[in-house]
Amino acid sequence: MATRSVDFTSDIIKGESIVFSFAADSTVDIVGVDGVKQSYSYPYTTIDTSTWKPGAYTAIINDTTFAVRTFQIVDPTATANKYNQYLSIIDEINIVIESKVQGGGVISQSINNKSLTTESMDSLLRLRTHYMKLANQELARMKGLSSGNPIKSITTFNRGK
Structure with a gap:
């Protein structure tokens, strides 16, 4: 080099x-x-x-x-490793969601040492959305793109009485 x-x-x-x-x-x-x-x-x-x-x-x-x-x-390999880890977590959450949709066949599923045995469908979908957002941020970082529009300022208007 x-x-x-x-x-x-x-x-x-x-x-x-x-x-x-x-x-x-x-x-x-x-x-x-x-x-x-x-x-x-x-x-x-x-x-x-x-x-x-x-x-x-x-x-x-x-x-x-x-x-x-x-x-x-x-570290050029760290971002790809993190992205692949997020994809793996999303795949595991999808397995749990699929089992619930097909009749609740999941007895126990552990993702990152967290048991999802009694999680509601709503909480599983929120968890999946969270990891999708993280994966998309990592992908944007790898490609050198912006992952969203950060809030630059907040203006509060008060109406008079």
Whole structure:
């Protein structure tokens, strides 16, 4: 894999080889997800990120100016694993719903250590909807799409008497 020059303005993929792109006589401190600080100084060597844990990191850059930047280490397999886990849960909920529709043949079904033996059809459908929403959010994240329109502000109007 080619080495990428980084200035911590974008995410870094776990396993990527990186080299810092800062001026001579600069120093960079990286604070990891576990709070441990690692210091680097110019001239920078190639860094392998395959052992870095996914999550938010802080870069403290001291060159001609002082800057603090946050960046993410992204595990490219984690999102797909989470998405597949949600699909598996949805499939298990569908099995329970199907059994209930066909005459209540479910004696016991366990999903993520939660027994759905006495769940009503309404609660099963709500649970299924919840996991469908989570799966769709993960799929949108994998494709780089927005998963909805987040509320940006709420305006409350009061009518006078």
